[in-house]
Amino acid sequence: MGSHRKPNPPSRARMAVLTTAMAGTAALASTVSAHAEPAPSPDAVKARVDALNEEAEASIEKYNGFKEKQQQLRTGADRIQERVADGQTRLNELRTELGVLAGEQYRNGGVDPAVQLMFSSSPDSYLTQASMQGQVATSQTELLKQLQGEQRRLDQDRTEAAASLAQLEVTDAALAAEKKGIQNKLAQAQALLNKLSAADRAKVNAQEAAARASRVSGRSEPAPAYQGPVTGRAAEALKFAYAQLGKPYVWGATGPSGFDCSGLTGAAWKAAGVSLPRVSQAQWNAGRRIARADLQPGDLVYFYADLHHVGIYIGDGKMIHAPRTGKNVEILPIDSMDGPVMGGTRH
Template sequence: MGKRRKPSPPSRARLAVLTTAAAGTAVLASSTTAYAAPKPDLATVKKQVDALYEEAEASIERFNGADERAKKLQAEANQLQTQLAEGQEKLNAVQGQLGALAAAQYRNGGVDPSLQLMLSSDPDTYLRQASARDQEADTQLALLRQAQRQQQRLDQQRAETAATLAALDANHKALAEEKGKVQTKLAEAKKILNSLTAAERAQVDVDEAGRASRGAAERTDLTGLPQVPADGRAAAVLKFAQAQLGKPYIWGAEGPAGFDCSGLTLRAWEQAGVRLPRVSQDQWNAGTRIPRANLQPGDLVFFYSDLHHVGIYIGNNKMIHAPRTGKNVTVLDLQYMPDYMGAVRPG
C-alpha cells in the first residue's frame, strides 16, 4: 500500500484567485444586503417631505426679508449717488467762481489794488472802487467758505454711499445664499417624491397634517364659506383673498399670478389701505395681538415657532392661505394647521 501524498500548498497565483473570488462574494453579499434594505414606509417619507417643505418656507421668508432690504438699500444708494453728483456740480460751480476771481486779480497784478485806488485823482472813483474791492474780498471769502462746506458734504456723502453700496453687496450675497437653500430643499423634496410610484405619491402628497383624509378640510371653492362682511376693511381684505383661491403658491411672489403666504396677506391688506411689511415675522408686529377667542374676519393668523407662515382668518375657525410649493391658495380649517402661535389685527 503506497504512502498518501500530502497535498501541496496552493501557489501564489491560486491564492490570488481565491482571494479575489472571496472579495467578490463579499461585495456581492454586501450589495445584495444594501439593495434588500427595507424601503422607508410612507409615513416616514411623508415626514421627510413635509420637513423639507417647511424648511424651504422658512428660507423663503428669510429670502423675502433680504429681498425687501435689497430694494431699500438700492433706493438709498440711488438717492445718495444722485446727491453726490449734484453736490459735485455745486462744488465745481463754486470753484469756477473762485477761479474767475483769481484770474481777475492776476490780471490786475503789479501794483497793490489798494494803492492803485489811493493814487486815483478822483476821490469818488476811489471810494466806489474801494467799496467794490471790499465786496470782492467778501465775495471771495464767502465762496471759499461755501466751497469748504460743500467739500465736507461731499466727503460725508461719499462715505455714506460707500457704506450703503457695501451693505447692498453683502445683502445680495445673503439673498443668493438663501435662494440656494430654498432651491436645494425643494429639489430634495421633489427627488423623494419622484422616487415613489404614482399611487404612493398620491398618498404622500397630501396636506401636512393628513388633512385630505379628514374629509375635504382644504378647498378652493366658496360654497359653505362664512359670508363676507358688507363693508369695512375686513370686507376689502376678504373679497381680495377669496378672489385668489386656486392660484398657485409661487415663492417670493406677491401676485397677481401667484403668491407665497406673506405676499398674499400683504396684497389683501393693501385693499384696506394698510401696507404690511413683506415678511411674516414683521407682519406679526404690524398690529394688535388678538386672543384666539376674539378672532374676526381679516385678522392675520400665524403658525410655527419662528412665525414663518401666515394666513387670513375668514370666520368659522377657517382661514385663506398660500400653503407651500405645489399647492394653491386654499381655505383651511385652523385645527388642521400645526403650531398655532397667535393672531394680529393690522392697524
C-alpha cells in the first residue's frame, strides 16, 4: 500500500516568498489596470481647456480691476505723503519762528506765556485759556493759530496716509491671489494639452485653425484696414482695432505688442481721443447703453452675465476682439461666442 502521510506544512521562509510574490502580482495587476484606463479624447481635452481659459479670462478682468485700483491707491498715497512732508516743513518753520520770538523775549527779560504753546502738549487748551486771559498779543495769536491749524492738517493727512497704505496692502494681496489663480488655470490647461499625443495635439490645433478660418468671413486673411461707412472718432477706433489683427492675446496687456479684451477696446478708443476705464465692466458703465439691434460700427459689445468679455463691433454682425490666452486678435461673428450678447455701449 502506498503511504498516505499528510504533506509537511510550508516553512516560514517559503511562506514569505509566496506572500511577496502575491503582493507583487497584485501590484502589477493594479499597475496594468491603471495603465489600461482610457486616455481622455482630444474633444474632451479641448472642451476642458476652453472652459479653463474662459474661467481664466473672467479672472483676468478681476485682476485688471485690482491692478487699476492698486495704481490709483499708490498715486493717492504718494500725493498724501507729499502733503505730509510739506505740512511737516511748514510746521517746522512756524516752530522756528516761535523759537526766534522766544529768544527775543528772553533777552528782553522773560518769555511771554503765549510762546510756551510751542512746548505745550495741548495747544488747543492752552490757546483757549491764554486768549481768555488776554495774555496773547495779536501777532502771537495769529502765529499760534497757524501752528494749531497746521498741526491739525498734518495729523489728518497722516491718518489718511495710514488708511490709504492699509487699503493698498489689501489690494496688493488680492492682486497677487488673482494672478496666482490665473496662472494655475492656464497651467492646468497646458498640462491637459501636454497629456495628448502629438497626433491628438495636432488634431486639436487643426480644429482651432478651422474654427478660426470659418469665423473670419471665409477669408484666410482679414481686411488690412477699416473700409466702412462710419467717420469721426468711431472710424479712428476701428482703424486702430483693424491694425491689431493677428497680435497675440496677452492677459493684463494694453498693447502695443499684445492685448487682452478690454485692453484692446480701451486702446482703440484711446487712439480716437476717448479715455475708457481699464476693465470691461467699468467700460460698460462709461458709455451710453445700446441694445443689440442698434449696434453700429465702433460700438463696444459685451458678453456673459458678468460682462467679463468685450469686443469692438465692426458691422454685419461681427466684431474684432482679443479672445483668450493662446489666440490672436481676430474678427468673428458675435453669435459665435459661448456666452450671450448682453448689449453694447457707444462712446
